[in-house]
Amino acid sequence: MVSKETVIFAYRLLFGREPESEAVVTHYATEVKDVSQLRELFINSTEFRESLEQIQSPRPPRLPFNGPAMDVELTASSEKLTALFIKTTNQWQHLGETQPHWSVLTNESYFQENFHQNSDAFYASGEAELTQFDAILNCAKINSSHFKRCVELGCGVGRVTIPLAQRFEEVIALDISQAHLSVAKHYANEKAIHHISFEHLSQIHAISQMDEFDVLYSRIVLQHNSPPVMAMLLNQLLAKLRPGGVAFFQIPTYKAGYRFCIDDYLAQENTTAMEMHFFPQTALFELITNQHCRLLEIREDDAIGLSVTAVSNTLLVQKN
Ligand SMILES: C[S@@+](CC[C@H](N)C(=O)[O-])C[C@H]1O[C@@H](n2cnc3c(N)ncnc32)[C@H](O)[C@@H]1O
Numbered sequence: 001m002v003s004k005e006t007v008i009f010a011y012r013l014l015f016g017r018e019p020e021s022e023a024v025v026t027h028y029a030t031e032v033k034d035v036s037q038l039r040e041l042f043i044n045s046t047e048f049r050e051s052l053e054q055i056q057s058p059r060p061p062r063l064p065f066n067g068p069a070m071d072v073e074l075t076a077s078s079e080k081l082t083a084l085f086i087k088t089t090n091q092w093q094h095l096g097e098t099q100p101h102w103s104v105l106t107n108e109s110y111f112q113e114n115f116h117q118n119s120d121a122f123y124a125s126g127e128a129e130l131t132q133f134d135a136i137l138n139c140a141k142i143n144s145s146h147f148k149r150c151v152e153l154g155c156g157v158g159r160v161t162i163p164l165a166q167r168f169e170e171v172i173a174l175d176i177s178q179a180h181l182s183v184a185k186h187y188a189n190e191k192a193i194h195h196i197s198f199e200h201l202s203q204i205h206a207i208s209q210m211d212e213f214d215v216l217y218s219r220i221v222l223q224h225n226s227p228p229v230m231a232m233l234l235n236q237l238l239a240k241l242r243p244g245g246v247a248f249f250q251i252p253t254y255k256a257g258y259r260f261c262i263d264d265y266l267a268q269e270n271t272t273a274m275e276m277h278f279f280p281q282t283a284l285f286e287l288i289t290n291q292h293c294r295l296l297e298i299r300e301d302d303a304i305g306l307s308v309t310a311v312s313n314t315l316l317v318q319k320n
Pocket of ligand 1: 224
């Protein structure tokens, strides 16, 4: 026997639809021995096999090249930049106070009430991410053994920070949310890792006061900032890269219909919702060149979820 909910869920997951009747739900719920028998029946059905053939059709849908150009304002006065930055800070401080882990990976396993039993998977995902980073450096023939100082922009609760600290002598973990930082600090202490300095990024211009570093790492962070803030952060951070140093970062670069007008955005009421912003690729390439860096690798990624209207990229760039 399995529960009726399990049967309904199996229909949704494997057939992509609701069961045709209550009777059919009752039938499976009482006839099958357990979940694995239910699964076996479903995956051997004609319906599932046919849907699998469709799923495995030659190519997944891709964003066509004929989407409209985005209208995005990228430069703001110092005063407006500060106001934009404060909006994002308030959102993330709130998210950090309420759901620090879920706000990093929005999967219900990481709600506070579920986190304890799922923490291993959460932190393992950070390790896996860095294994990919190692592979990308390797593929680009970058020898990272002489890189000492690494900056992580948006360290969150330290998911990726700890594996970074296993690779670099010094890690500076920046975040705009004190709430996330305190969870990250606690986690690093638990792991007895003491060569990470956790720093609260309380002002958008603060990065320009930092010492130079060899590596910049930032994923699923810039996307939550308005485009003028993304530009400011990237300009400051790439300016601080040492010659030969690398930046590995993710940034969404296109969404059909996205526009960003600074004054309109500042006039909107503050919310605590997580925002997603897009930075045009042409402007990004220009910024990279202006900061005396060269692009070594660019990939489309699934950091914002798979989409046929939006693109997110992960880039590896190197300072000349
Ligand atoms: C989705 S979480 C990702 C955390 C971490 N990068 C990871 O992958 O585990 C985004 C984090 O970036 C932080 N953040 C957002 N904007 C930031 C900014 N402009 N500067 C520094 N941290 C920022 C948030 O407070 C939050 O902790």
